Amino acid sequence: MPKRGGTEVFRITGARQGLADDVRGRQRRYVISMTVRTLSVIAAAVLWNVERHVAIVALALGILLPYVAVVIANAGRESAPSLPSTFVPTPARPALGAGEPTEESAEEAGAPPGAGRPYGRN
Numbered sequence: 001m002p003k004r005g006g007t008e009v010f011r012i013t014g015a016r017q018g019l020a021d022d023v024r025g026r027q028r029r030y031v032i033s034m035t036v037r038t039l040s041v042i043a044a045a046v047l048w049n050v051e052r053h054v055a056i057v058a059l060a061l062g063i064l065l066p067y068v069a070v071v072i073a074n075a076g077r078e079s080a081p082s083l084p085s086t087f088v089p090t091p092a093r094p095a096l097g098a099g100e101p102t103e104e105s106a107e108e109a110g111a112p113p114g115a116g117r118p119y120g121r122n
Contacts, residue, residue, distance in 0.1 A: 026073045033069035037062050 017025075041062035047055040 026075075030069050030073040033065055033072065037065040037069070040065070 040058040044055045044059035044062060047058065
């Protein structure tokens, strides 16, 4: 994306294109389509007595192209870009349930037998 100063600027963010650049691009597309329309109308006039079928197609293109050019020029700004593909959300950790320790878990932890029961009863 070269700028006016001749230096090249690289887009590294997910920010949208600037408004001035967007308008300039839409104006360029409109001028190109109107140039094609003008050339097709001239071709239709030149080819009318030579090749009537080609002249009719060129005339139809010259009639329909202004509508298409206006629709394209007024299409609006580009859509907001999505997050980069390197974005990975952190996985959710399951919550531990609240509960009393069992006799097996108490013995595995090295507690004496019966320690997993309430009040140390056997």
